[in-house]
Amino acid sequence: MASRPSNPSPSLLFLFLFMISSGIAAQKTTHLHFYFHETVRGPDATSIVVASLHKNSSTFGDIHVFDNALRESADPSSKLIGRAQGLATSSSLTDLSALTAINLVFTAGELNGSTLSLFGRVEGVTGPDDRSIVGGSGLFRLARGFALSRTVNISSTGYIVEFDVHVKHYY
Template identity: 45%
Template sequence: MGNLHIHVTLFLIVLFAQSYVHCIDQDPIAVEDWFKGIETMKEKITKLHFYFHDIVSGNNPTAMRVAKPNSYISLTGFGNVVMADDVLTSEPEANSTIVGRAQGMYASASMEDLGFLMTMNFAFNSGEFNGSTLSLLGRNPVLHEYREMPIVGGSGVFRMARGIATAKTYSFNLLGDAIVEYNVLVSHY
């Protein structure tokens, strides 16, 4: 029985390796080919403007706490982790055109003020950026009027993106729901 298990495992490994090599050979946009052509590609600058709707209340929240400290209680919520799948819209109204989703998490990472660690993907689903993403990673001091966070990467239209996202709270209620205005400036190929 032990030898049969080893043979089946080896067979599956070989089968997987062959499938992986076949997929690479069939992929018209293989990473290696893309990097070979980067010398001829021109760097672009793109400006984006949208609204982030973070809804934590009601029957259909788009963000919810997934972890909290066992016994430590802090006025800043230190240690709380929230997972989000928030709508991005062209205007602040909830019924305006949806341009994508902000998918990721934010965590209260400060014991002294309300400062979140944001790790978020802006996944665009309309227009010229449909299917493309931008990745944000940084500190968000949410009580500051103006916040600045780095864009550290992207995919699709935004390959090799780097840039900056600025955030400004448009509206906030006592339940914790917020609409945040984002301006993003990215350099990409």
């Protein structure tokens, strides 16, 4: 006796229709432009070396942890829009490059409470540097994209880095 095809359950059909209606059409692309303000010296340092194995001039293996301001412009008094929190590990024997893992935590405007997670290589202060966006939260759930950065100001106490971020997400 031949078997009769079964009817799909209503919940499975609903799930399929939901996936189609919220699929590719819901994907958005967002472009963000901001500045990362890092202080490496003084009582208000936002970046510190937490591990260093060398007593000489090599930085290979050093680990830096940071919690830097994200601002609308290169001006240190411009509007604070979030924090760049993460770490950098000096990972090259021959130059000043580092492996970075950064959470961009937005605290202002419509992005308040959302994050982007970046991962990639920084090649000293010469730039431009290109990092991958590997995820996000809030408005940036399922985020993918890239972030280009370049140092725009170097002083005795820190750096100002310009970020140009292109992200695809679903909210």
